[in-house]
Amino acid sequence: MKQIIGEPGIDLSSDSKMDLKLTRNSESFHKPNSSNHNLNSFNQASQYFPNLSPTNFLSRAENLQQNLKTKSTNSFEPNLNSGMATQNPPLDWDPHAMLSNLSFLEQKIHEVQSLVQSIIDQQAEFSSRPSELATRQQLATADLTCIIIQLISTAGSLLPSIKNTLLSNNPALRQLVNPDFNNNLKCEGLIRNFPETARNSEYEDLLRNLDNEADWMKEPNPPLQSDIVDANPIDEHDLKESDDGDAEREHLPPGSYIVLQLEKEEILAPHTHFCVICGKGFKRDANLRMHMRGHGDEYKTPAALAKPSKEPGSDVHPVTRYSCPFAGCKRNKEHKKFQPLKTILCVKNHYKRSHCDKSYTCSRCHAKKFSVIADLKTHEKHCGRDKWQCSCGTTFSRKDKLFGHVALFQGHTPALPMDEVKASGSGQGNDDMTEDLGGYNGNFASEECLTSMDVKGIDESRAYFSPMNFDGFGALDEFGRGGFDLEDNPFAFIPSGFSQRSGDS
């Protein structure tokens, strides 16, 4: 797609991301709200759609510009007012924002107008270069789509039933005011749905969907959907669970989903959210919203600062899956056993993990390397704390993993934690112990030495006994005579009767 419409110096990835945001915003009001009240009111509101259906003014694309102007002023607002009279008496939409929306539309339509005009003007030149003509046509197509979306979005903002947070007309504005907007709709899916030979009749096809109320509610038109790559632009860390492995578990029949493929540059772009005013990039949508506050009061409204709706709405949209751009990868759509990736984030993580250098090294072990920084952070949390170890040296972060490993292999045993192993020094002291056979005769002093016996302690006890000349069993006769351990005993007068004992019971 870059080859088709890519313009030098334009950050494609940021553009595509903005598409996503745009579509998300426009999508947000299509979704029935979970709360009952909202659902009802939404249905009620949706009854207006036939009335304000663009068929009147968009049935022919040529008349788009004129119709738009009249309709937006004439047919929208009465409806809006009637709706609000029933549902929501206080005016909860911003007329200034509406005005700026409309002026944006106007500007946009002018752009398309000039584009079409230039096509007409240069028709002679294009006959020699058909590819350029196609490019122009495509640009026009994209712009028109954009206009439609904006129109719907604006109309939606007037619907009384939908909450401001869902409307989020300001973020939509923010996106749409972007001067680079005409470069925005570049996703491959979009291109596919609007082939080079796109004609006005196709718009009619597209817009016919809008006539059908049910279709509109349940299945918004494909170009909108194909763009919804990241409905939840949350930080990567938050979404780490939904890894690229997730898609493996679901077994979607091939063809039941749309496959999108982003380019490498798009995948590796550091920022995904851009300020429409100063162009600064952000990783998180929330950060962008915070940033936007500096650009004026209109970005400080609760609606502008509100978090965009997170409803996935997978039941509403056709299933979308992603392909890895790396040729030969199992995640690439050309692969025989192609396994699609579930979300944009999966694509990113997959691409970085599988096809990029592992540039992040763990600062603790200096051994493990990662290409996704979240992986590094996860590892660093546990690095050095793999306390479950097998006798073979393998370490595990979890006990059940270790036990599974031990169960699997013959001759492997769980190893005790290091400090314990150290304490249980090997049997080197055993020989010493046997020499000190006299050491356990119950003598008072010997107990002092032996109670806290470790390997060192054995030597101590030995040192204690050596003056008594107990070298091995030579001293055994001492036991036979009895009285040995009573020598220091002040009560030696008590009959001991040792010699009578059998020693067993």
Add this chain to the structure above:
Amino acid sequence: MEPEKRMDKRIRVDLNLEQNPISPFESLSEEVLFLILDLLNSNPLDRKSFSLVSRSFYKLESCHRRWLTPLRLDLLPSILTRYSSISHLNLTLCSRLTDVTLASIASLLSSSLRSINLSGSRSYTHKGIECLAEKCFNLEEIDVSIRVDLGDEVAAAIGKMVKMERVNMGRCKKVTDLGIGCIAAGCPNLKLLCVKGCVGVTDLGVKLVAVKCRKLQSLDVSFTMITKKCLPAIMQLPNLEEFCMTGCLGIDNKAFVNLKQGCNSLQALDMSNCEHMTDSGVLSILQKYPNLYHLNLASCSSVNVSILSGLKSMCKLGSIKLDGCKVTASGLKSLSNSCISLKELSLSKCPGVTDEGISVIMAKHKDLVKLDVTCCRYITDESLSAITSSCTSLVSLRMESCTKLSSEGFRLIGQHCPKLEELDLTDNDLDDEGLRSLASCHNLVSLKIGICLRITDNGLIPVGQSCPRLQELDLYRAIGITDKGVSAIADGCPHLEMINMAYCTNISDESLKFLSKCSKLCILEIRGCLQVSSVGISAIAAGCRLLSKLDVKKCCEVNDAAMFSLARYSHNLCQIHLSYCSVTDAGLLALACLGSLRNATMLHLSGVSPKGLATALLMCHGLTKVKMHSSFKSSIPRALIEHVESRGCSFHWMYKPFQVDFESSELWKQQSHDLFVE
């Protein structure tokens, strides 16, 4: 082995008289002597007599002995050099067992040692066990139970013994899955594993054992944290016969209901105190284990016996314990219908047991061998007549506190149950007539007739005359018994091992003199027998050398002389209760010289000074538990107490006021019954 002994004596006389330089025993071949030795097992003193015959006998006895239970560690080196082919060593009586000792045992016995029991011994650590693992490579059995402080290192050391078959680690509370894992991985021949009360053991460890030790026959995971997760693995053990999971609160119905696989080899299942088990779980157990013989459901209070009616027949189930379960007459009926080959039945503390229920059971199960109806207070003579008329082969009958029975019922027992060996009639309304009729049970081994206040010598004398096999006799608070009755018992029951005559106030020294003839006596309780003095105790000490437990609390006449005798003769004495005796420092110190002493209760000893007590504590190395009056706590140096504690002795400081009189037995019984009624 009386004949043997007599022969010994006769020959000795011969030698002395004739001065014959050649012993007549030289003609006896080793094989014959070994055969004789094989039979000398009942009394350890017999073997001693044998080895004293001649040098060659001594040598033969040394070679022959396989089992050894030393009392004192200080003699162990000489013993082990003498008995070099010991294969089974029981060190449970040696409370202070250090690593050095274990190391020396390991090097002395090395490959001959097969089994070692270290249960309850203290002071040794994993290093000692490692020595054993290194040198005794034929070790097949080890018992390290009741070492609360032992951790995984010990288990890891046991895991190095490749031939290990039987491991008991009961109440080693610090052992975790890691230790169990070491044993599982290191002992492929394991047949028995007991991790009772090892609270650190979870599903993971038990599962690994089940995966690794396929020869396992007996597994005890009582009082651990296991849940149903490990059960499938356990049930796949091909040879498992015995599975005990007492008090496993993590086990509930689902554990068994969801279990796909039964275990055909399983014969004994102990699920007592599994409070979360209910009917459906038990039912699925009975369905899934077709070869189950023993089933213990004691204290599973939510189990209702009537569920058994859902079963067609459990033909193999022979022994069932339902202590404390919900039992009704209809439940017992279904039990008797479904368990057709029942041999042993325990219904103790089941409040729902009535005459009707007992009759139903007895009608079906004529070959019942053991019956326990302890505390089934509603059964009457009707039950007894049902029991005695059908179960003539009854061996054990326990009916403590069945207060509604009369002498007529006991007469039936005597008439119809000649095979009875164990009879517990504690706290019954037994009189002389009933006791006399019980005397016709000639095979009685254990007779408990405590708190039967009405019995006198007239009842006891026939028992002594006709029950020669009696080993255990409980006469607790049988206040009518006098010296005459005891003398009859002592004469007629030479195998007596345990007698309890606590609060039989009419007993005097004469009784003890008679009892000193019972050379096997090891447990004597004469608490509160005020007429007993040191003379009687001395006689017992001299005659009953195997005495291991002695309770002379409140025998005020017992003084130092008794202690001297005990110190001289009773080298097996492990436990003594001395409170209220007239013992002084000297007596206490004499007693402290007994290396075997482990457990002593010494309250209200007026003649004992703190100094004497301290010295006794220091001298008595084997002590593990001492009960003393808390007034001594301040007068004995703190350092000394700490030192004694460091040797493995625990102090129990009691605060009890000095009790001058004690209530009469009638009053006491009335009080205890009142307590029950409340």
